[in-house]
Amino acid sequence: MKGVELSADDPLDVRRQKLARIILDSMYQFLGLLDVDGRVIEINQAALDGAGIKLEEVVGKPFWEARWWALSAATQERVRTMVAEAASGQFVRCDIEIYGESSGRRTIVVDFSLTPIFDDAGRVAFLLPEGRNISEKIAIEAELTRRNNEVHAALEKLRALDGFKTKFFANVSHELRTPLTLILGPVNQLLQEAGRSEREQSRLLTIKRNAQALLQQVNDLLDLARIDAGEMPLVYVCADIVDLVREVAAGFDAAAEERGIALSFAGAEEIYADIDRAKFARVVTNLLSNAFKFTPRGGRIRCTFERLPGERLLLGIQDNGPGIPDALKGQVFDRYAQGTEELSAKGSGLGLNIVKEFVELHHGTISLLDAPERGALFQIELPLRAPAGAYVRSRDAGWTPALPAIELPRQFDAPRRPENAGQPRVVIAEDNPDLRQFLHDVLADDYQVTLVENGGLALDLVCAEPPDLVITDLMMPEMDGEQFIHELRRRQTSHIPVLVLSARADDALRETLLEGFVQDYLTKPFSPQELRARVRNLVIVKRSVDILQKELNSQACDISELMVGLIASRKSMQEGMRALQVSERRWQGFYENTAVGIALADADRRIMKANPALQRMLGYGAREIVGLSFVDISDDADKAATRDNVHGLLTGNHGSYQLQKRYERRDGSHLWAKVCASVIPEVDQEGPRVAVIVEDLTAQKSAEDALARTQTDLARVSRLTTMGELVASIAHEVNQPLAAIVTNSHAALRWLERPEPDTQEVVAALQRVHRDAVHAGNVITRIRGFLRKGDLKRQAIDVPAMLDVLLQMLRRPLAEAAVGCEVRIAAPLPPLCGDQVQLQQVILNLLVNAIDALRNQDATDRRIVVEVAGDAGGGVQFAVADNGPGVPAGQAATIFEAFYSTKSDGLGMGLAISRSIVDNHGGKLWLESPAAGGSRFVFLIPASPR
CATH class of the missing domain: 3.30.565.10 (Histidine kinase-like ATPase, C-terminal domain)
Structure with a gap:
C-alpha cells in the first residue's frame, strides 16, 4: 500500500512506522518534517507529487531551496525567515503561493505554517511544516469582494438618484397640483351655473370627483416622497383630540345617513394633546374612510378615547365589516399593499401607509386588532406632549388649519327612462358608482339596463330572469367577476353571452376567459362607440341563436344522423385505446430513464416500487429498496412530520404536498431532496397508495447558501432603482393631457360667457376634456401597473x-x-x-x-x-x-x-x-x-x- 509492504511478522514498532508512512502519504495536504536547521527529513507523497519531485531529491537539503518555493527569491527568503523563527520556538503561519499542482507547472495558494516540536528537555528538536490548499477559498473571497463592490457602487448610484428624486418632487408639486386646480376650478364654475340639464350636471360631477381622486393620489405620492427625504415637519398645536375626531367624523354624516350606518363615540369627553392638526386629521379621515368602505348597510362604527398612564392617549376606531384576515395583517400598513379582491374596495394602497408614517412622526404607534364583534379595530397610541424643544402653538392662538376635504363614492340610482318591452335586456355588474352610471348613460337609449354592484347580486338577478347580455367587471367585492362567470357557466344560464369590461390588461387571463367562458373582453378605458358596437353584435347573435334553437326543438330527431354519430364514437374509442397503449410505453421509458426519483408506497409508508434514479440517489439495489420505510430513512427531525403527512394524505385531511427534507443514504451520508407526494385512490381491491417524486437538491442547496446574501442586496437595489426611475416620469407624462384639458376648459368658459352661449361648442369642448382626462388617468394607471411590475x-x-x-x-x-x-x-x-x-x-x-x-x-x-x-x-x-x-x-x-x-x-x-x-x-x-x-x-x- 502506497509503496509500503506490510508483513504479518513485522515487529510492533516497525508496523507502526509503516502505518505512519501510509497515513502520511495518503494525506492530500502538504505535510513534512525538518530538522532545526531547516533541512528536509520527511515529506508526504501528496506534496512531492504536487511539485513533481522525489523525496531523495530534497532529503538533507535546505527546505527553502525546494521546487515549491522557486517562484522568486523573495518567496525563498520568506520561507527561510519563517524557518529561523520556528527554530527559536515560535509558531509561524501565512498564506503563500507555491508550485503545487500539475507536477510543479501550476501554482496554488496554501495556508502554510511551521510548528516547532520540543524534546523532553524543552529544546526545539524538529520543525513540522503544514500546508492546506486554499486557492478555491481565495477565489470565492475575491468574487464576494467584487460583488460587494458592485453593490456599494449601485448604492452610491441610488443615493445620487435619490437626490434627483427630491429635486423632482419640488417641481412636481407645482407642475401637477396647479393644472389639477385649473381643472377643478372651471368645473366648479360650470356646476354653479343654472340652466344645465340633469344629464350634463351628472357628467360634470363625475369629472370633478375623479379629478379630485387624481389630485389625492398625487398628494399621497408627494407626501411619501417628503417623508422618505426627511422633509415632513410637524407644526404642533395644543388641540382637543375628541373635538377634532368629532369634527372630522361630521364630514361623513351624509354617507352615514345614506347607508344607515351608526357612528358613535365613547370614553373621555376631552383630551388635549400636542399634535399637527392637519396631519392628525388626515390620519382620522383615512381610517374613517376605510371603515365606511367596508362597513355594510345598517352597520356601525365606533370611536373610543382613553387617557393612559405616562402622559399618553389611546384612540380606537372600529367597524363591524368583514375584518382583515390574519394572513394580511402583517402587511396591511405596507406601501402599495391592498387586500384580497373579495375584500378590496380598490385604491392606490397608500392610505394606511400614510397613516402609519404620520403616526410615527408624532412618536406614536398604530396597531390592527380584531374587533370584539367581528370587523377591524385600529388603535393609535400617542404621547400627550410634543418632544422637548419643539415649538407648540397654544390652544387659543387663533390658528386652525383647514381639515382635509372628504369625498366618498356615492350610490346613484339610474334615472327613470321610458322602457320598451321589446328592447333587449342587459345586466351590468360594476362596483364603481361613477362607471356604473356612465355605462347606464351609454346604453340606456337602446336597451333595458339593470345595474348591480357585485357578482353575487348579478348572479341572483340573472338566474331569476335571464337577460340577453351580461356585462361584468372582474375586480369586485363579495363575489368578483371571475367567480361570477364560473358560477354562471355551471348553471342553466350558460347560453347567456358575457362581455368582460375590466382594467386588467392581462393577456393570459383574457385568452383563458375568451377560450372557454366569455364571448368578448374589453379593456378600460374604452370609447362609448366601441362599447355600443360590441354590445349590439353580441345581442344580435344571441337573439339569432335563440330563434334557431326554438326552430330545432320543434323538429323530430333524424335516426340516420344518430347512427352516424354512434359509428364515429366507436372509431374515436378505438383510436383512444391505441393512443393509450402508446402513452403507456412512453411512460415506462420515462419511468426507467428519468433523473428524478419515483416511488410507490403502501399505507404503511413502505416502498413497493422505485425507479433506477431513486435507487442511485439512496444507494440501494432494486430488491434492497423494496420494503424500506420512508419514515425510517428520513432525518430524525423529519420522521414525525413524514408520518403525519402520509397519514393526512391517506385519510383525506389534505391533498398532495411538496417540501424539502433530508434522507439518509445507505452509506450514512445525507441527501437533500425536494419531495412531492400525492395519494392514488383505491382501485378494485387494492388500498390507496402514495406516489412520491424525489429530486436531488444537494448541489443546489450549497449554491443557494453561498449566493443568498448577495442576491438579497442586489434585489433591494433593483427595487429602489425602479422606484427612482418611476418618480422621474410622472410629471412629463401627465403634463400634456392636463394642459389640453385646461385649454378646452377655458374655451368652454368663453363660449358660455357670450351673450348667446354656443351649447354645441361647449359640449364638444367638454368631450375633449373627458378624452384628455381619460388619457391622464390611463397614465396614472400605467404608473401603478409599473409599480406592480406590469409588462408593456x-x-x-x-x-x-x-x-x-x-x-x-x-x-x-x-x-x-x-x-x-x-x-x-x-x-x-x-x-x-x-x-x-x-x-x-x-x-x-x-x-x-x-x-x-x-x-x-x-x-x-x-x-x-x-x-x-x-x-x-x-x-x-x-x-x-x-x-x-x-x-x-x-x-x-x-x-x-x-x-x-x-x-x-x-x-x-x-x-x-x-x-x-x-x-x-x-x-x-x-x-x-x-x-x-x-x-x-x-x-x-x-x-x-x-
Whole structure:
C-alpha cells in the first residue's frame, strides 16, 4: 500500500512506522518534517507529487531551496525567515503561493505554517511544516469582494438618484397640483351655473370627483416622497383630540345617513394633546374612510378615547365589516399593499401607509386588532406632549388649519327612462358608482339596463330572469367577476353571452376567459362607440341563436344522423385505446430513464416500487429498496412530520404536498431532496397508495447558501432603482393631457360667457376634456401597473389613425406658433405591434419640442415633417424633422439625459422618457442634424421585441 509492504511478522514498532508512512502519504495536504536547521527529513507523497519531485531529491537539503518555493527569491527568503523563527520556538503561519499542482507547472495558494516540536528537555528538536490548499477559498473571497463592490457602487448610484428624486418632487408639486386646480376650478364654475340639464350636471360631477381622486393620489405620492427625504415637519398645536375626531367624523354624516350606518363615540369627553392638526386629521379621515368602505348597510362604527398612564392617549376606531384576515395583517400598513379582491374596495394602497408614517412622526404607534364583534379595530397610541424643544402653538392662538376635504363614492340610482318591452335586456355588474352610471348613460337609449354592484347580486338577478347580455367587471367585492362567470357557466344560464369590461390588461387571463367562458373582453378605458358596437353584435347573435334553437326543438330527431354519430364514437374509442397503449410505453421509458426519483408506497409508508434514479440517489439495489420505510430513512427531525403527512394524505385531511427534507443514504451520508407526494385512490381491491417524486437538491442547496446574501442586496437595489426611475416620469407624462384639458376648459368658459352661449361648442369642448382626462388617468394607471411590475401592453397599431389623434390634440399649439405640419407615410407599412399609449407619448414629446423650437424663430416658413416608413428588417421607422435652429453640437450628447433641458422652464425628462420607452420596445432613438439646418429625431421600432 502506497509503496509500503506490510508483513504479518513485522515487529510492533516497525508496523507502526509503516502505518505512519501510509497515513502520511495518503494525506492530500502538504505535510513534512525538518530538522532545526531547516533541512528536509520527511515529506508526504501528496506534496512531492504536487511539485513533481522525489523525496531523495530534497532529503538533507535546505527546505527553502525546494521546487515549491522557486517562484522568486523573495518567496525563498520568506520561507527561510519563517524557518529561523520556528527554530527559536515560535509558531509561524501565512498564506503563500507555491508550485503545487500539475507536477510543479501550476501554482496554488496554501495556508502554510511551521510548528516547532520540543524534546523532553524543552529544546526545539524538529520543525513540522503544514500546508492546506486554499486557492478555491481565495477565489470565492475575491468574487464576494467584487460583488460587494458592485453593490456599494449601485448604492452610491441610488443615493445620487435619490437626490434627483427630491429635486423632482419640488417641481412636481407645482407642475401637477396647479393644472389639477385649473381643472377643478372651471368645473366648479360650470356646476354653479343654472340652466344645465340633469344629464350634463351628472357628467360634470363625475369629472370633478375623479379629478379630485387624481389630485389625492398625487398628494399621497408627494407626501411619501417628503417623508422618505426627511422633509415632513410637524407644526404642533395644543388641540382637543375628541373635538377634532368629532369634527372630522361630521364630514361623513351624509354617507352615514345614506347607508344607515351608526357612528358613535365613547370614553373621555376631552383630551388635549400636542399634535399637527392637519396631519392628525388626515390620519382620522383615512381610517374613517376605510371603515365606511367596508362597513355594510345598517352597520356601525365606533370611536373610543382613553387617557393612559405616562402622559399618553389611546384612540380606537372600529367597524363591524368583514375584518382583515390574519394572513394580511402583517402587511396591511405596507406601501402599495391592498387586500384580497373579495375584500378590496380598490385604491392606490397608500392610505394606511400614510397613516402609519404620520403616526410615527408624532412618536406614536398604530396597531390592527380584531374587533370584539367581528370587523377591524385600529388603535393609535400617542404621547400627550410634543418632544422637548419643539415649538407648540397654544390652544387659543387663533390658528386652525383647514381639515382635509372628504369625498366618498356615492350610490346613484339610474334615472327613470321610458322602457320598451321589446328592447333587449342587459345586466351590468360594476362596483364603481361613477362607471356604473356612465355605462347606464351609454346604453340606456337602446336597451333595458339593470345595474348591480357585485357578482353575487348579478348572479341572483340573472338566474331569476335571464337577460340577453351580461356585462361584468372582474375586480369586485363579495363575489368578483371571475367567480361570477364560473358560477354562471355551471348553471342553466350558460347560453347567456358575457362581455368582460375590466382594467386588467392581462393577456393570459383574457385568452383563458375568451377560450372557454366569455364571448368578448374589453379593456378600460374604452370609447362609448366601441362599447355600443360590441354590445349590439353580441345581442344580435344571441337573439339569432335563440330563434334557431326554438326552430330545432320543434323538429323530430333524424335516426340516420344518430347512427352516424354512434359509428364515429366507436372509431374515436378505438383510436383512444391505441393512443393509450402508446402513452403507456412512453411512460415506462420515462419511468426507467428519468433523473428524478419515483416511488410507490403502501399505507404503511413502505416502498413497493422505485425507479433506477431513486435507487442511485439512496444507494440501494432494486430488491434492497423494496420494503424500506420512508419514515425510517428520513432525518430524525423529519420522521414525525413524514408520518403525519402520509397519514393526512391517506385519510383525506389534505391533498398532495411538496417540501424539502433530508434522507439518509445507505452509506450514512445525507441527501437533500425536494419531495412531492400525492395519494392514488383505491382501485378494485387494492388500498390507496402514495406516489412520491424525489429530486436531488444537494448541489443546489450549497449554491443557494453561498449566493443568498448577495442576491438579497442586489434585489433591494433593483427595487429602489425602479422606484427612482418611476418618480422621474410622472410629471412629463401627465403634463400634456392636463394642459389640453385646461385649454378646452377655458374655451368652454368663453363660449358660455357670450351673450348667446354656443351649447354645441361647449359640449364638444367638454368631450375633449373627458378624452384628455381619460388619457391622464390611463397614465396614472400605467404608473401603478409599473409599480406592480406590469409588462408593456402590446397590440396592433393603426399608425395613420394614431398620428391623426396626435395632430388633433396639437391643433391649437400648432396654430398659435404658426407652424405647418406635414405627414408622409410610405405605403405599404409593415405591421406594427407595441404599446400605443407609450408610442403616442414619444411622438407627442418630439412634436412639442419641435413646436417650442420654432415658436421664436423669425422664419416665415415654419414647418414640421413627420415621416413613417418600413425598415429592411420588417420594423417601422419614425422621424420628426423641423427647420428650427437645431441642437448645438456641444449639447447633442447630453439632451437624452434625465433632468437636462434647453428650456428655461423645462424638467428635462421628455427625451429621457422617450428613449426609455423606445428601448423598452427593443428599438433605438437618435438625433440627426440635416445639412439644411434644423433637427431630425428618428426612432425605430423593430418587428419583434429583442
